[in-house]
Amino acid sequence: MEKLCKDFSWNDECKPLQPIDNCELSVQSRYYGRMIRKVHFSAMAGVLVGVLLIHHASAAQTLELDSTKGLQAHDVTVEALTYRGRKAVRVMPTAASDAELVAPKNGEGGGIVVLQGTSFHNGTIEVDVAGKPRAGAPSDARGFIGVAFRVAAEPATYECVYIRPTNGRADDQVRRNHSTQYISMPEYEWSRLRKEAPGQYESYVDLVPGEWTKIKIEVSGVKARLFVNDSSQPVLVVNDLKHGDSEGAVALWIGPGTEGYFANLRVSK
Numbered sequence: 001m002e003k004l005c006k007d008f009s010w011n012d013e014c015k016p017l018q019p020i021d022n023c024e025l026s027v028q029s030r031y032y033g034r035m036i037r038k039v040h041f042s043a044m045a046g047v048l049v050g051v052l053l054i055h056h057a058s059a060a061q062t063l064e065l066d067s068t069k070g071l072q073a074h075d076v077t078v079e080a081l082t083y084r085g086r087k088a089v090r091v092m093p094t095a096a097s098d099a100e101l102v103a104p105k106n107g108e109g110g111g112i113v114v115l116q117g118t119s120f121h122n123g124t125i126e127v128d129v130a131g132k133p134r135a136g137a138p139s140d141a142r143g144f145i146g147v148a149f150r151v152a153a154e155p156a157t158y159e160c161v162y163i164r165p166t167n168g169r170a171d172d173q174v175r176r177n178h179s180t181q182y183i184s185m186p187e188y189e190w191s192r193l194r195k196e197a198p199g200q201y202e203s204y205v206d207l208v209p210g211e212w213t214k215i216k217i218e219v220s221g222v223k224a225r226l227f228v229n230d231s232s233q234p235v236l237v238v239n240d241l242k243h244g245d246s247e248g249a250v251a252l253w254i255g256p257g258t259e260g261y262f263a264n265l266r267v268s269k
Helices: 002-007 022-058 190-196
Strands: 060-063 071-074 076-083 086-093 111-115 123-133 145-151 158-163 180-185 213-220 223-228 236-238 249-254 258-268
Touching: 071 076, 076 111, 086 111, 086 123, 086 249, 111 145, 123 145, 123 249, 145 213, 158 213, 158 223, 158 249, 180 190, 180 223, 180 236, 249 258
Parallel strands: none
Antiparallel strands: 060 258, 071 111, 076 086, 086 258, 111 249, 123 213, 123 258, 145 158, 145 249, 158 180, 213 223, 223 236
16 A cells, blocks of 8 residues: 555555655545556457458458459459460350350350358459450450359349440440440340430440450449449449349359450459
């Protein structure tokens, strides 16, 4: 008690090495009570901040796409390689070029690569893509490449936003206007949407076949917005996702006749 009085001056009458009377002991107890509560509160606050940081970190998932681990291909092949200086995966149709549009398995050709373990409802999907018509592709191949999301357990059911790289700088303005596209498989293929709502689910954006292009898709409820190459404004706005406010996996997507590359995928919720 004498040492405590030496270290802390509880009142004006407290002297070094002088015994502490009952009044000073009561003040000391209240002081330590406050100190303990402050320490306890600080510790709890630190734990809370740590939990929040862990939750924030777990809400974002980054996949380098430098290997095929965890990638489940449907009607396409996938392999890891380096393309234009970046580690990536290449996705190609499995069917021969003359059969891709004859008996397609997903409505209008192409296929998906499901990222196993992903579950996506609302949030943002970002990925670098490079698409171009593959050697021997049909004449109407455009290098179709994009992202499927909210993929159901039956992988033929999903929402998808993609780009048509060869349309971006075409001499035909109508083709330019079809540079981006939203589809909802299997009921709403691009041809049905274009027929029933011309121009509503596609738009123009500047694209170059085979070059790396960054795409970002923001999804909230029944709405989706597509951003290309860090644009501040969306190049495509969809206000009525056909499967409604659903949830499912994330997948890489290519259309018929495409040689597609994907790298640096990030999913944020």
